[in-house]
Amino acid sequence: MRLLLASLAILFTAGLTLTDRVNAVQPDEVLADPTLEARARDISAELRCVVCQNQSIDDSDAEIARDLRLLVRERLVAGDSDEEVVDFVVARYGDFVLLRPPFQPNTYMLWLGPPFMAVVIATLFVLFLRGYQRRRAAGLGPEPLSPNDRAELDALVDRIAASTPPGSEVKHGFRAELADGLQHPPGQDAPGDVHEPDPEDDVPGNPGSPESDDTPDSRDTSRS
């Protein structure tokens, strides 16, 4: 498997360098002066072939790409600087021919959009992380039961236990678990019964809302 991946990687890079070297420039187009030719190649690689749209004129076999390559070389031979050659083509075909769009008002979104989104996402992530840590620092699990809640829950457990057939083991297991704050795995005999008897949904002291600062006492008195 590793061998396969390695050979694939080699093939891929080899393919990349190969396509990098293969180009559409014909022998009759090449300039005699190697420095001028090198400049022509660099400029051509930055200019879009207007009919193929995502190939440079250096890559494209389209006739218009050939014409533009010849034009680039003609301007270079005439003594133009690289910028002058590019401006000459842009004057006729617009910014569209530039494979690397210029940084100007109508491309601000193009250039600044991705970094902007990265900042937004990073900010949201940090905010989320902070919130998470704050909640974690305040105690991850539910708040411990208040004495009143505990008493009410015990009464409830007693009632349920009374309705089950004699055999106090169940009751014991259940109680033990509650006392340990559900730290231990349920006892051998407890499981089936532990979660089943929970028909009362008005158990007070819901620990899910740490924001509510009602005291358990006031709630208890209002209920009874």
Added chain:
Amino acid sequence: MRRLVVIIPVAVFAALVGVMVSLLTDSERNDNLSRIPSALIDKPAPGFALPQVDPSVPGGFATEDLKGQVSVINVFASWCVPCLAEHPNITRIAEAGIPVYGINHRDAPEAATEWLRRHGNPYTAVGADADARVSLEWGVTGVPETFIVNADGIIVYKHVGPVTEDALENRILPKLREAERG
């Protein structure tokens, strides 16, 4: 704060949908979708001089010929099928009294002459652009393409592809009238 976290993504999404819908339903834009915006609109026509295609075809013309009246420049070739399709509409423009100049793009002179003889020659003048060098000056990306140049020699409109009935009635003729008013 917590509500903001919900509202912002929804608002961004709604804005995005709005932009996309407006772009999708913009018919002017849809007509030119995948078309390259011309850099030459509102610029002077490029300097050029084209030779005659054949002694039997009136022509040879240059930048100076385009000044003084509104004119249409049509890039065509005998090997180009859409050019044949638009030929009746190009003829209609010429019949309306507007001088139409033909840039004969990368064509053999005999083939161009024969093509014009067979299908009619509506052009005031035809210039031979055998190596497409002048087409390059006009920013031509393919044939056919049609330009409107006003009396001052400024390019005011470019149409890419064949001039269809619809393009003629709804875009070219109105643009021509506008250019003639000045």
